[in-house]
Amino acid sequence: MVAHLIRLKLTLLRNGLRRSPWQLVGVIIGALYGLWILALALVGLVALRAVPVPIAETVLVLAGSLLVLGWALTPIVLSGIDLTLDPARFALYPIPLRQLLLGQAAAGLIGVPGVCTALALAGTTVTWARGGLVVAAAVLGALLALALCVVTSRLVASIVAELASSRRFRDVTRILFIVPIMFLGPGISLLARGIGEGGTTAVSQAAAVLGWTPLGAAFSAPAAVAEGRVGEAAAKLLITAAALVLAAWGWSWALARALENPGSRGSGRSPAPRRGLGAFGWMPATPAGAVAARALTYWIRDPRYTTGLIVVPLLPVVLFVASRAGRHSSGSVLEGPFPLAGAISAFVLAWSISADVSYDSTAFSMHLAAGVRGWADRLGRAAALLLFALPAVALITALPFALAGDWALFPALLGLALGVLLSGVGLSSVVSARYTVAVPLPGESPFKKPAGNSAQTLLVQFGGVVALGILAAPEIVLTVLAAATGAAGFAWATLGVGVLLGGALLAAGVLLGGRLMDARGPELYSSLVRVR
Structure with missing residues (x-):
């Protein structure tokens, strides 16, 4: 069933590209852009192999936290755009919930973002090629981080699925997405200025805090192993695994609800009538x-x-x-x-x-x-x-x-x-x-x-x-x-x-x-x- 869902996702993607040549052009441009970003990331990961462990940890924890956060926020902004594997469409078929979960998780990696993320996380093992146990921690951390990205994304998508039927909700979330975009450039400038003026301590402290959260724990664990703190690394991997289990449980509940009540989406209360002439x-x-x-x-x-x-x-x-x-x-x-x-x-x-x-x-x-x-x-x-x-x-x-x-x-x-x-x-x-x-x-x-x-x-x-x-x-x-x-x-x-x-x-x-x-x-x- 998992393989069938993956084939279904690929078939829908292929048919969409055949129907619209401009969509094919967009996918090609997106793929080229994603490959360019991926190439830069891989070069950076290789370069981090030669820097001290604390610096590599700081960079990877900050970048990894942004990656996980990006996967979590993307369904809010793009709600209602990709409904090719909408859970409500499978309500009439006797598909076991576990297989549907695995199939949708695997299908979530199909596309430019999923492939680039998987390859970038695989590249982190090059950064931590500093011993057998360190590489093992890096591989495990990369797998947990990849799974957390996908499952968190699907969880958030399931939560906003009912709200996504409201055009007002989609409009507000997409408009509010302007806020982080506008502050991205100034934020990078402030970060660079802070590092240039000796502000690396504050950056390192922020990375240290994120290293104990589900956002960055998987990226901090290999550094702990490299510095001999195996117990700390195990604790951080457990934090990531616990967050993954909790997100998977929430997604399972939301998916089961969507399968049991496929008609509830968009059938809520009608909006309150407006009074007056404004x-x-x-x-x-x-x-x-x-x-x-x-x-x-x-x-x-x-x-x-x-x-x-x-x-x-x-x-x-x-x-x-x-x-x-x-x-x-x-x-x-x-x-x-x-x-x-x-x-x-x-x-x-x-x-x-x-x-x-x-x-x-x-x-x-x-x-x-x-x-x-x-x-x-x-x-x-x-x-x-x-x-x-x-x-x-x-x-x-x-x-x-x-x-x-x-x-x-x-x-x-x-x-x-x-x-x-x-x-x-x-x-x-x-x-x-x-x-x-x-x-x-x-x-x-x-x-x-x-x-x-x-x-x-x-x-x-x-x-x-x-x-x-x-x-x-x-x-x-x-x-x-x-x-x-x-x-x-x-x-x-x-x-x-x-x-x-x-x-x-x-x-x-x-x-x-x-x-x-x-x-x-x-x-x-x-x-x-x-x-x-």
Whole structure:
């Protein structure tokens, strides 16, 4: 039965590749990328063979802990994507639970991640080729770690299986996955800086703690044997084995429940009815107000928009960490990229509506059928964004100066941020009325690679960024002069230019975008239907 499930997994994978040539291309690219990462890992593992035992232990424990944690978190982010061996599909067949567990565990290793993980863990035996007993501990630790990765992944997948039927759950987990991605680069920089400044003690202490947890115990045991602490190595291997048994028991319970109640998934309580009109109840009863209310609803409920709301609050944190990790770490918080957090956040928010008509997809037909004037559509979408973007950008811009207690350059940076925001919203109002780009369809993951003219999408995005840089050039020049001379006049001039020029460009963008929408509304809708 185990072999049959493996063949079934391979057959499903082969048929999927035959059905979609682009999926085959994606698998090939993923395989090449995985092989490249695997090659780097194997070279590193061979190099660790020549370093002292404590250093090799620290590196392997930290890397191994990240590996196990990655396998555990991946099903949350990718929930509902791979259902080829969904347990509920086997409910009608008299397959013993033990065989189904073993078959699904073996099938979990089929694929680029599973193969690369198995080969990388096998490579750890090269690092610990320092004696027969050490190699034995390394082999046992690698096997336990591989089994723990697979079983933990299946356990987490089983736990989130019922929740995965909820689109809201999938959207939230995928959006929250942005958080560790955004902090990955700054975290690596801080780690490298800490090691470079003699912070290896803290890193070693973190590895020592992880070495006694299920995440890193299997990777620490060979080092204990190499240093003559056989009892400690046995205890760490027992910790890994106990965690594996506990995870296998939990997975067995979840799998049995899925087989006994295959229809429970997605048959829970219906969502509570929404009361009130939301933004439609307090927005002006005008066409522009109705468009603004609908746009605000999108910002709250559509994950394609909500992603921007998650990214913007994290930007100042990432820039602050980047400043601390760079050469400005010993100076003021106003040195480095941190003071530009407001301007960067303004750009992200302003440019996020450059594809709002494309995001509407075929729902844009409602605007045409209702006869909404183009300027009202453009004004409503811009007003919905500015309603929360203006205070958010102002607060983010003020944060570095509040921490430093020095407000001399605050007017300049605030003028730059407001200029970028207002000018960017005006530019986006024109771009979205003139061009449609390939975006994920309503209800799809915001991270899905959309089908369509990717070349046009790249050209529109690149051209828009260049155009916004030209429109905000006066504010940029005045900000540079204010920072270089320290003159208050340049700082306040930047604020005035940002508000006045940005406001004028916003009004011009709303009017021009409205005229374009009135002139080519049917063409816009036709292009949206073709993209779909």
